[in-house]
Amino acid sequence: xxxxxxxxxxxxxxxxxxxxxxxxxxxxxxxxxxxxxxxxxxxxxxxxxxxxxxxxxxxxxxxxxxxxxxxxxxxxxxxxxxxxxxxxxxxxxxxxxxxxxxxxxxxxxxxxxxxxxxxxxxxxxxxxxxxxxxxxxxxxxxxxxxxxxxxxxxxxxxxxxxxxxxxxxxxxxxxxxxxxxxxxxxxxxxxxxxxxxxxxxxxxxx
Amino acid sequence: xxxxxxxxxxxxxxxxxxxxxxxxxxxxxxxxxxxxxxxxxxxxxxxxxxxxxxxxxxxxxxxxxxxxxxxxxxxxxxxxxxxxxxxxxxxxxxxxxxxxxxxxxxxxxxxxxxxxxxxxxxxxxxxxxxxxxxxxxxxxxxxxxxxxxxxxxxxxxxxxxxxxxxxxxxxxxxxxxxxxxxxxxx
Numbered sequence: 001x002x003x004x005x006x007x008x009x010x011x012x013x014x015x016x017x018x019x020x021x022x023x024x025x026x027x028x029x030x031x032x033x034x035x036x037x038x039x040x041x042x043x044x045x046x047x048x049x050x051x052x053x054x055x056x057x058x059x060x061x062x063x064x065x066x067x068x069x070x071x072x073x074x075x076x077x078x079x080x081x082x083x084x085x086x087x088x089x090x091x092x093x094x095x096x097x098x099x100x101x102x103x104x105x106x107x108x109x110x111x112x113x114x115x116x117x118x119x120x121x122x123x124x125x126x127x128x129x130x131x132x133x134x135x136x137x138x139x140x141x142x143x144x145x146x147x148x149x150x151x152x153x154x155x156x157x158x159x160x161x162x163x164x165x166x167x168x169x170x171x172x173x174x175x176x177x178x179x180x181x182x183x184x185x186x187x188x189x190x191x192x193x194x195x196x197x198x199x200x201x202x203x204x205x206x
Numbered sequence: 207x208x209x210x211x212x213x214x215x216x217x218x219x220x221x222x223x224x225x226x227x228x229x230x231x232x233x234x235x236x237x238x239x240x241x242x243x244x245x246x247x248x249x250x251x252x253x254x255x256x257x258x259x260x261x262x263x264x265x266x267x268x269x270x271x272x273x274x275x276x277x278x279x280x281x282x283x284x285x286x287x288x289x290x291x292x293x294x295x296x297x298x299x300x301x302x303x304x305x306x307x308x309x310x311x312x313x314x315x316x317x318x319x320x321x322x323x324x325x326x327x328x329x330x331x332x333x334x335x336x337x338x339x340x341x342x343x344x345x346x347x348x349x350x351x352x353x354x355x356x357x358x359x360x361x362x363x364x365x366x367x368x369x370x371x372x373x374x375x376x377x378x379x380x381x382x383x384x385x386x387x388x389x390x391x392x
Binding site: 004007008009010011012014015016017018039042043046047049050051052053056058059060063064066067068070071153 | 225228229232233236237240241244250251254257258261262265325328329332343344346347348350351352353368369371372375378379382
């Protein structure tokens with residue numbers, strides 16, 4: 001094995017996945033070469049640092065709920081999966097609920113409400129808002145079909161709103177201004193400015 | 207995390223239309239798959255969408271899983287391709303590793319990693335790698351995959367994986383030392 005080949009395999013000694021004669025040869029090379037030993041130590045340090053870094057919050061149970069809703073919708077549109085054996089091969093359709101879930105995550109990321117699991121996420125269970133029931137909705141909107149997640153995110157951000165409920169069976173999303181009453185007029189203006197991207201806007205508060 | 211044997215059983219159940227099995231597999235693999243996707247995309251929302259797409263494809267295609275690889279490897283392969291598709295859709299050019307490809311055999315990177323800023327530095331330097339380098343080193347160090355598994359996920363020969371990880375490693379060390387203001391040996 002050449003030195004380059006040894007060096008190519010060092011990362012896999014560092015992550016402890018090398019075995020057999022390759023492992024023996026690389027270990028022997030490291031034992032007799034201080035530079036290789038130092039490089040191995042550096043690689044192990046990088047790996048340790050990468051693995052120790054706290055993983056960014058993943059979609060978790062919210063993502064699972066979104067997944068199950070979409071599967072149910074597909075099944076409703078195409079019939080039971082069992083009717084299409086042997087695989088779960090159904091037509092692909094991207095549904096708006098995905099966008100809603102993403103926007104909910106966005107709202108949470110903005111720090112307006114802290115999503116906490118109601119139970120250990122690995123065990124499933126419901127989730128709720130740490131801020132309690134959250135603010136009352138000021139608007140109920142239905143986004144136009146085909147509105148992308150990015151467009152939806154932009155509208156909500158521009159309007160200074162967060163999603164506090166929905167979607168309903170009819171596709172209504174409940175939105176509340178981040179700045180409370182003070183943000184109502186600006187929010188309405190921004191929603192109106194979205195034009196055809198929003199099918200329906202209702203104010204829910206007098 | 208469920209063992210590969212348990213995950214294979216879940217895959218069989220999913221192929222039969224068992225949604226609870228899909229939920230169990232999602233809970234077992236959602237975090238590593240998301241981290242893998244996120245390591246290659248700057249947008250957490252898009253990463254979430256791709257994670258969703260990955261598990262939708264698992265649901266639709268479970269019957270095609272032939273069991274020749276680990277379930278996790280198979281699913282990472284789906285994620286790998288979907289991220290490439292996302293890059294293509296946006297017409298985004300990969301960042302090309304922005305630091306000179308200077309061989310760096312110095313052990314100083316060890317000292318760099320003792321810094322209090324090490325986490326930020328590693329993250330920064332990973333972000334500088336182009337996608338195939340970053341994906342390869344992520345699979346090797348985040349997920350402790352063998353080079354054979356990485357080759358399967360990426361759909362490239364094992365030699366290519368070794369080369370990619372080799373270059374990624376060199377570039378990472380070079381970048382780390384650059385951030386620490388150390389002189390890199392010529």
